[in-house]
Every structure is written in structure tokens, then in C-alpha cells.
Amino acid sequence: MSTAVASTFATRWRDPLIVLAVILAGWQSLNLWGGDNVMTSPVATVRHAVELFGQSRFLPHLRETLTAYFVALAIAVFGGVSFGVLMGAHKLTGEVAEPIFTALYSIPKVTLYPLILLSFGLGIQAKIAFGALHGIIPIVIFSMNAVRQVNRTYLRTARAMSLTPMQTVRHIIIPATVPEIFSGLRIGVSLTLLGTMLGELFASQRGLGFLLMTAIDIHDVKTIMALALLISIFAVLVNSMMLAVDRKLHARL
Amino acid sequence: MNPATVIRTLVIIGIVGGLELACRTGALPHTVIIAPSAMVASIIETLSSGELNGDMRQTFGAVAVAATLAICGGFVLGFLIHMSPRLRRAIDPLLGAYYAIPHVAFYPVLIVIFGLGAGPLIVLATMLGIVAMIIATLGGLDRVPRVLLRTAKVHGLSPSQELFLVRLPAATPHLLSGVKLAFSYSFIGVVAGEFILSTAGVGHAIAFSYDNFDNYRMYGLILFIIGFVVVVNTTILFWERRMVARRGTR
Numbered sequence: 001m002s003t004a005v006a007s008t009f010a011t012r013w014r015d016p017l018i019v020l021a022v023i024l025a026g027w028q029s030l031n032l033w034g035g036d037n038v039m040t041s042p043v044a045t046v047r048h049a050v051e052l053f054g055q056s057r058f059l060p061h062l063r064e065t066l067t068a069y070f071v072a073l074a075i076a077v078f079g080g081v082s083f084g085v086l087m088g089a090h091k092l093t094g095e096v097a098e099p100i101f102t103a104l105y106s107i108p109k110v111t112l113y114p115l116i117l118l119s120f121g122l123g124i125q126a127k128i129a130f131g132a133l134h135g136i137i138p139i140v141i142f143s144m145n146a147v148r149q150v151n152r153t154y155l156r157t158a159r160a161m162s163l164t165p166m167q168t169v170r171h172i173i174i175p176a177t178v179p180e181i182f183s184g185l186r187i188g189v190s191l192t193l194l195g196t197m198l199g200e201l202f203a204s205q206r207g208l209g210f211l212l213m214t215a216i217d218i219h220d221v222k223t224i225m226a227l228a229l230l231i232s233i234f235a236v237l238v239n240s241m242m243l244a245v246d247r248k249l250h251a252r253l
Numbered sequence: 254m255n256p257a258t259v260i261r262t263l264v265i266i267g268i269v270g271g272l273e274l275a276c277r278t279g280a281l282p283h284t285v286i287i288a289p290s291a292m293v294a295s296i297i298e299t300l301s302s303g304e305l306n307g308d309m310r311q312t313f314g315a316v317a318v319a320a321t322l323a324i325c326g327g328f329v330l331g332f333l334i335h336m337s338p339r340l341r342r343a344i345d346p347l348l349g350a351y352y353a354i355p356h357v358a359f360y361p362v363l364i365v366i367f368g369l370g371a372g373p374l375i376v377l378a379t380m381l382g383i384v385a386m387i388i389a390t391l392g393g394l395d396r397v398p399r400v401l402l403r404t405a406k407v408h409g410l411s412p413s414q415e416l417f418l419v420r421l422p423a424a425t426p427h428l429l430s431g432v433k434l435a436f437s438y439s440f441i442g443v444v445a446g447e448f449i450l451s452t453a454g455v456g457h458a459i460a461f462s463y464d465n466f467d468n469y470r471m472y473g474l475i476l477f478i479i480g481f482v483v484v485v486n487t488t489i490l491f492w493e494r495r496m497v498a499r500r501g502t503r
Contacts, residue, residue: 016345108482
């Protein structure tokens with residue numbers, strides 16, 4: 001039993017691990033080719049990333065970024081789910097608003113950042129607004145589709161069993177829509193991070209993005225690489241956790 | 254016309270008209286936003302003055318190169334990955350996590366490697382767009398109906414005939430949505446890069462106008478970029494819809 005589990009584990013992860021090894025080898029060879037001024041080696045980058053956490057000047061920036069990110073995420077999730085559910089439940093609202101949201105999804109929202117800055121000022125509010133703006137759109141679209149695609153038979157069954165509205169929501173609507181809404185949340189979580197980072201890279205005085213920009217100014221490659229690595233690891237970790245939950249939710253259907 | 258289209262048009266007219274009114278009456282100060290009519294006037298003025306021709310050339314040139322690389326490269330890579338199930342299994346977690354990474358964080362690294370200019374912009378934009386095209390190619394090839402492939406076999410088509418007459422045409426709607434995404438991402442990559450740190454390009458011109466409190470020019474450029482992307486996307490979308498409608502399948 002345990003050997004069977006171990007072997008499926010090995011076959012499942014062997015190939016992705018080879019891919020990871022190839023990426024690390026490519027990274028290392030870039031370092032060997034260009035030297036530390038172009039790209040620091042994987043080991044040195046990890047070491048510097050760990051060092052960053054020991055520096056007292058690093059933590060306030062990290063806190064600023066995380067605060068902006070989580071507030072933006074909260075706005076995107078609550079706003080996105082409630083508006084998306086409304087659009088899905090009310091057919092006309094959905095038909096009116098859907099093309100507007102799909103158009104908003106594909107425009108380069110980075111060009112709207114000056115508008116956000118002029119409306120919200122240079123502080124943390126602008127970053128929050130920009131992060132939420134990125135995250136909310138996929139959440140709205142996925143939530144709307146989730147509600148629209150609820151199988152009509154389920155609702156008729158609920159009526160036949162004369163469930164109260166509360167019971168219908170509790171036993172039918174929520175179980176039927178949560179997997180799809182969660183898929184939207186996963187994309188929203190990534191895009192909120194992207195929006196917050198974009199906001200910090202331009203006209204910001206604090207946060208990880210600000211540290212990245214100052215590192216460019218003084219050509220501090222080690223710090224640029226360490227920060228990019230930290231942000232990517234955070235993004236990939238959160239994403240893979242959500243992907244695992246996502247698959248479990250969809251498998252149950 | 255169906256009622257939803259009418260209401261949507263009215264809503265959009267209402268928003269634009271309301272904005273126009275609020276700006277003209279001074280309810281919204283012109284230091285924050287300018288009237289839509291002024292934005293359009295600014296587009297015409299900026300385009301006809303020719304001052305930004307160099308920036309336009311850099312931006313649209315970089316987008317064209319990056320989108321071409323992303324679309325062609327993504328198609329070829331997607332095709333190769335589709336042929337090797339083992340490679341696909343290996344690379345799957347990477348594809349799944351790819352768009353979770355905020356790629357702009359790597360823009361500084363790219364500047365260090367490629368220097369300022371069009372190089373890092375093209376690399377960033379291609380990186381952003383190519384994976385969307387790979388995923389769309391895989392999806393399109395996966396969903397070619399079995400019955401079509403069997404019909405091809407019955408008719409004794411050679412592998413290349415099967416590919417060009419059956420498999421690729423059947424996958425085209427998916428490929429087109431990949432093209433649309435790859436183009437959008439390339440555009441976002443180039444403009445975001447120019448916006449953050451660059452010495453030329455429309456994104457840089459927007460950032461430069463922002464820094465100089467030149468809202469008139471800035472909003473004109475913003476509307477121009479957004480309008481351009483919306484027009485291109487809508488064109489591809491209609492093409493895609495027509496193709497889906499002609500096939501009657503998805």
C-alpha cells in the first residue's frame with residue numbers, strides 16, 4: 001500500500017521536478033554567462049531573500065504591501081461575488097453588463113492608473129483601488145456564469161419538495177455555484193496581486209514595488225532578484241493551494 | 254434590436270454624458286478628470302501634430318513583434334506539447350501557475366539583462382502572451398471532435414492533409430481566442446513596461462504627461478490606447494463568433 005502510494009507520488013512529481021531542475025539550471029547558466037551584475041545565482045538569491053527578512057527596514061514595506069493586497073482582495077471578493085450573483089440571478093442586468101465587463105477584462109488597465117492616482121491620491125488607497133479593480137472583474141464574470149448555469153431541474157426539484165427560499169439557497173444554490181465562483185476567486189486573487197504590484201511600481205513611496213524601483217535605481221540586482229523571487233513564490237504557493245481546493249470542489253459535482 | 258442592447262447603449266451614453274456634464278459644470282475638477290469631448294479633441298490634436306509619432310512607432314512596433322512571437326511561438330510550442338503527453342504532464346503545473354506570477358516584478362530583471370529600450374518590453378510582452386496561446390492551442394487540439402478524425406481516416410487523408418484540412422480548421426475558434434488573449438497580453442506587457450520605466454513609447458508619454466500635470470494630453474492618450482485595444486478585440490471576437498456559428502459547434 002505505502003509503496004504504491006510512494007510510486008504514484010514519484011511518477012506524478014518526477015517530470016514536473018525535472019522541469020523545475022531545467023529552470024534552475026537555466027537560471028544558474030545565466031548567472032555563469034553574465035556574472036552577478038546581470039543575474040545572481042539561485043543560491044545567492046535565496047540567501048539574500050532570507051537576509052531581507054532580518055533587515056528592520058524591510059518589514060514595514062512588506063507590511064504595507066500585504067495590507068494593500070488584503071484590503072484590495074476583500075473589496076474584490078465581496079464586491080465581485082455580490083455583483084456577479086446579482087447579474088447572474090437577474091437576466092436583464094446580466095445581459096446588459098456582461099459585454100461591458102468582458103471588454104474591461106481585456107483592456108490594458110495599467111493606463112487607468114493615473115486616473116486612480118488623481119482620484120485617490122498617492123497613498124495606500126490608490127494601490128488598494130487599483131488591486132481591487134484588477135481582481136473584481138474576473139470574480140464578477142465567473143460568479144455570474146456560476147449562477148446562470150445552475151441546473152433548472154435542481155430548482156424545480158426544490159419547488160417540488162417545497163423548500164423555503166432559505167433552504168433552497170442553503171442546499172441547492174450554494175453547493176451548485178461555489179465551485180465555479182471559487183475558480184473566479186483563484187484568478188481574482190492572482191490579478192489583485194498583479195494590480196497591487198503595478199500600483200507600487202509606479203509613483204509609490206512604500207511597499208515591495210517601491211523597493212524594486214529603488215533597487216533598479218542603484219542597480220542592486222541581488223535585491224531585484226530576491227524580491228521577484230519572494231513575490232513569485234508567494235503567488236505560486238497561494239495559487240497551487242487554491243488550485244487543489246478548486247479541483248476538489250469540481251470533482252464533487 | 255434586443256432590449257439588453259438598447260439598455261446597455263443607454264447606460265453607456267448616460268455614463269459618458271454624465272461625465273461630460275460633471276466636468277463641464279465643474280462638479281469634477283479638471284485636475285482629476287477631463288470631459289470626454291476634450292479627450293477626443295486631445296486625441297485628434299496629438300495625432301495630427303505628429304509629436305508622438307516616434308512613441309507610437311515604438312509602442313506599436315514592439316506590440317507587433319511581441320504579439321507575432323507570442324502567437325506563432327505559442328502555436329508551435331502548443332502543438333509540440335500536444336504531441337508529447339509526457340511533456341504535457343510535466344509542464345502542466347507550470348502552465349497552471351503561470352498567470353499567478355505578477356510578471357511585471359521581473360521587468361526590472363529584464364532591464365538589467367537587455368538594457369532600456371524595446372528589448373525588455375518585447376521580452377516581457379512575449380512572456381505574458383505566449384502561454385495564453387499555448388493553452389489555447391492545447392485546448393483547441395484537445396477538442397477536435399473524434400468523428401472528424403475518423404472521417405479523415407476513412408477518406409484516407411495523409412497526415413499533413415488531415416492536419417491542414419481537418420484538425421487545424423476544427424481548432425480555429427479556440428486558436429482565435431488564443432490570438433485575442435495573446436494580443437491583449439502583449440499590449441498590456443508593452444504599455445505596462447513603458448509606463449513603469451522606459452524612455453519612449455505611448456506608455457511613457459502617458460506617465461510623462463502625468464508627471465507634468467498635463468491631463469489634457471494624458472487622458473487623450475489613455476482613451477486612444479483603450480479604444481484601440483477594444484476595436485481590435487471586438488474585430489477578432491466577431492470573426493470568432495462567425496466561425497463558431499458557421500460550424501454550429503464549439
